[in-house]
Amino acid sequence: MTKCLRLVTHGGSFHCDEVLAYAILCRALLPEALAASTLMRTRDQGVIEAADIVWDVGGVFDPTRGRFDHHQRGAPVRPDGSPYSSAGLLWAAFGHDAVRAILAGRGDENVVGKIWTEMDEQVIRLVDLADNGKRPVPDFGDEGLDRAARIADGMALSSLVEVLNLPWDADVIDRALAEDERFARAAEIAGAFLDGRVEQIRARIAARDIVLEAHARSADPRVLELDRGMPWQGPAHDADLPVLFAVYPDKGGDAWMVGCMPPEPGSFAQKLPLPAAWAGLRDAELARVSKVSDAVFCHLNRFIAAARSREGALAMARIALGLAREPAGLGAK
Template sequence: MTNGLRLVTHGGSFHCDEAFGYAILRRALPPEALAASTLARTRDPRVIEAADIVWDVGGVFDPERRRFDHHQKGAPVRPGGSPYSSAGLLWAAYGRDAVRNILAGRGGEDVVERLWTEVDEQVVRLVDLADNGLRPVPDFGDEGLDRAARIAEGMALPSVVEALNLPWDADPANRSQGEDERFARAAEIVGAFLDGRIERSRARLAAYDTVLDAHARSADPRVLELARGMPWQGPAHDADLPVLFAVYPDKGGDAWMVGCMPPEPGSFAQKLPLPQAWAGLRDAELVRVSGVPDAVFCHLNRFIGGARSRAGALAMARLAIELAP
């Protein structure tokens, strides 16, 4: 019979770091140990002292004793000097196990390390900064950009978790139970995000070789021909491929898409958009203007279009190149 672990974090209202920490542990610990474990949300020193894993409370950072607080004087910092939260401390100790278990054998240790590093840099570090009162996004000195940054922060993971706390005027008689229920819900949401982020990143890495192989077999190096939809823009950027368009079946299998290549990762622009004359057209009108017999649509912003067949989608891509100024 497996002995369960006594997991402890603080009670009351919660932040993203301790909810994220609990999500990490739930993915990192062996299933049989987790099934027999208990979670206590408390500041009782006796309960904290008797616990197996403690985070965000207790005033101690000692990985060997499995204590992961960051509020005490002399708390650990990242190599660059930025502070950890309990999420960052638990990610450093248990994150690789969490990634490994989420992957469930669909990637070697090199993939585990790459995904651990990516999540640490792009997600966990930002949770650390937010929990320590530091803005992940600096001031731009531009009113519009600064307002957009504040709006983006309001939709970020720490703000999502913050919104799950009980309001100040909730019924005090049931507040403790309600806070525990809200914490469990927050950990489930953060955990689902972590699962999805790892899965999407794994799929992106898995697409790299497939995209390069498909490009080598494509008739025109400017038109990437894919047998199925997948993340193709990142691999094309990373390999510096001369791709202007990618042609691939949509997920429903009812059409073939023509996607435009952005000039740089994350850009909403296109190296070469679809022709201006096609913008916003559909079906018969698009067929008439483009001359492609089974053309279906062209987005108003000209970054994607589609046809009923692979041949039709290829024709749209080739015409777009021919018609370019």
């Protein structure tokens, strides 16, 4: 018989850490255990003491007893000294199980570990910092700008959850009930974010081997030929492949894309932009200038183009290589 787990966090207004912690817990628990569980949002010490799992309230951190608060003196910190929030504490205790449940068998323990680590570094840690009033500050150099983008992405969930709280002057009959309903809505959103982010990382990991195999088959090592659209820039960069362009079908299947390789993942530059004469042209005009009969589009900033066929896209990539005077030239997105 499945035990009914009593899950407790504090009532009233909520923050991202306890909402995300609940979403993590919901995915980590076995479906039958979750179905038999009850969530209570309260500061009643008697209810807290009787609970099976408590987070963000209670003044105790003891995973062996299912206690995950971070407000007390002597609260746990990460190896680098940065503070945990309840999200980080439950991610450490239940995150691997949550990832396994989301993957549903589509990844071995190595993949689970990689996803857990990336989520911890790029999302969970930032939620922890935000909840403790600490914000990472990038230096806004080239690497700093990329880091700033990752920080903004990681912080976005905290901002989204915050606005789901009731305003102070909300006209409701039962404020506690209304806040609980808002918490449940926020947990659904945080859970959807968690599911989607795990899937994105899984897909990127899965793409790596496919990209390496496709590159080995490609006729020109500078032109990566893919049979499906997928994240290719990161794997090509990590493997130090000499790729300048990738050719792949668009998601709708109506065209084949020619994508430029940036000097590093996330950069708005290109190792080799498409020819300047193609910039912003479409259809017949682009076909005339490029001499590729089924060329249909080239972005004004020359980081992507398209043709109606694979052969046309490959021709565009080869022409761009042939016209290049300085293969290391940069362009702006």
